[in-house]
Amino acid sequence: MSDLTLAVDIGGTKFAAGLVEPDGRVVAAERVATPRGGDAETLWETLTGLLDRLEPPPGVAGVGIGCGGPMTWPAGEVSPLNMGGWRGFPLRERLAARFPGIPVRIHNDAICLAVAEHWRGAGRGSAAMLGMVVSTGVGGGLILGGRIVDGGTGNAGHVGHVVVDPGGPPCGCGGNGCLEAVARGPGLAAWALAQGWSPGGAGSPGRTGSPGRARSPEDPGGEPSGQDGELYREEGTATARRLAADAAAGDPIALAAMTRAGRALGIAIASAVNLCDLDLVTIGGGLSQAGGLLFGPLEEALREHTRMGFAQRVRVVPAALGQDAGLVGAAALVIAGDRYWSPGP
């Protein structure tokens, strides 16, 4: 019996698999791009090919899996939003058949990231924390009493669907005014474009990002560059990165967009802090790298809406773990199951 745990991290852009030591160190990892438009078996073969390359030793202690939601839980039939080939795919069961006789456990990928931060990252020692990811979507996981909160169906932590603006923009969930609708990268970029933002403008030679550049929504201004336009249509996060860069360069519309996202984050976090008596919030994901442009307005709105004594102690910090975080959190479902796994084996 090895003391290594096999960790699997299934996302819309990449699949990753790794071997994790009992202390959380990732000692080997393999990655592959998620096949675009692959059917169920193509996706499965991509995963098994990845596992073959990793060559896990005989007798790993268990298998931990993080996967994009939604899924039935703890059964682990997955239907990741951005992976049409898997709809009700029995991912946990298929992996359990391949690795018989050991625990095979699965959770939402955002929950695995929160678990990773609590176990080995910026959230160590917190009794009550929310681990967030702000990127193409906005997700999270809740740790209360030092243990993962599953909620009734394993879906606790959906902070992206806390309502921040009841009359706000439509959300992918079917509602409107959710944090995710306002603060996800693509939503943010769309808002900025509607306000007249011209991607890359502020950073271009001879352009200074002065307030005079602001355009009314009626004035289309220049077309976005082909590259940015395409990336925006494809994914949106590249455009959000451009938006953050333009904000850093002083573009007033880009700055307003970052402020809008930061305030929405602060309001949603305040609601979560007041409801769940949190002491810590960690924020990871692409947009979190915007630094003060995002965290400044976030802190301002958060402090406006957390005035009760207990709520004022909350700290919001960037996530500490890098690209291995998903693997670390998935492994923790097995290695530290006493804190991060509630259902039976």
Place this chain on the structure above:
Amino acid sequence: MSDLTLAVDIGGTKFAAGLVEPDGRVVAAERVATPRGGDAETLWETLTGLLDRLEPPPGVAGVGIGCGGPMTWPAGEVSPLNMGGWRGFPLRERLAARFPGIPVRIHNDAICLAVAEHWRGAGRGSAAMLGMVVSTGVGGGLILGGRIVDGGTGNAGHVGHVVVDPGGPPCGCGGNGCLEAVARGPGLAAWALAQGWSPGGAGSPGRTGSPGRARSPEDPGGEPSGQDGELYREEGTATARRLAADAAAGDPIALAAMTRAGRALGIAIASAVNLCDLDLVTIGGGLSQAGGLLFGPLEEALREHTRMGFAQRVRVVPAALGQDAGLVGAAALVIAGDRYWSPGP
């Protein structure tokens, strides 16, 4: 050793004490009005007088206390908002000195009400519930994984300070746009008065509550009756009851006020459901007795903002327990401490 538990329920309008059987039945109870403006020892003597009248048998199994917040927890130094005589009063310690050698446990009164509904009321069997009180304030308690959630400092459950309208009215907590600022009885009545509501108008002979009665905020209309005005200044809940009655009689401003409160409740509940994956919400307190006038708009807003599959299962129901609920919940801290008490003895 008796198998009875002594339960104490300390509120801004009354003190109650009771003896509770292991199955949650209250077999004896005494009540007394909270002394207005009493200093610390006056309040304490009121409580001890109440306990003397109750005559608990020797050797009760423990003492459970529900008290208005805030308090340090689990130490139980209480500073109830509406009881100025107690500021940092060591209520738990004083009761522990009077009942030595047995568990003496304290929690926020709203949390005790949630515990009562989960243990013996409308929330039995729920794995993930929010128990709410909507009255002069809006409070609550969270039960996740079938256990009470304390949060880091015993303050989890403050659903009244989930933000429902970031640009909304100021809240007693110092923030603005909190659910409580919109939906608490006095806030609701104040809003209706500002819209031109004339308390009791719709129910008076010869008045029909037609839309023509609506007045602009600039038009003061008739003064509220002395009684209602006094009650509003004193407490606000009596006026909220009048508001509900007027809404039931068809007064359009009163109806709009109930709709406004119901929608705010629905939005805050949706945020809590999405974040915590709840299957049930119970609502007690005076305003909850408005029935469909409140629950109709609540359900409408809730369903608009809970569109993810897991969130759609949530049910919102009236609380089932009556005036003894506070005693039942306080007793449960001792009797069912495995589920409703996390700190040590």
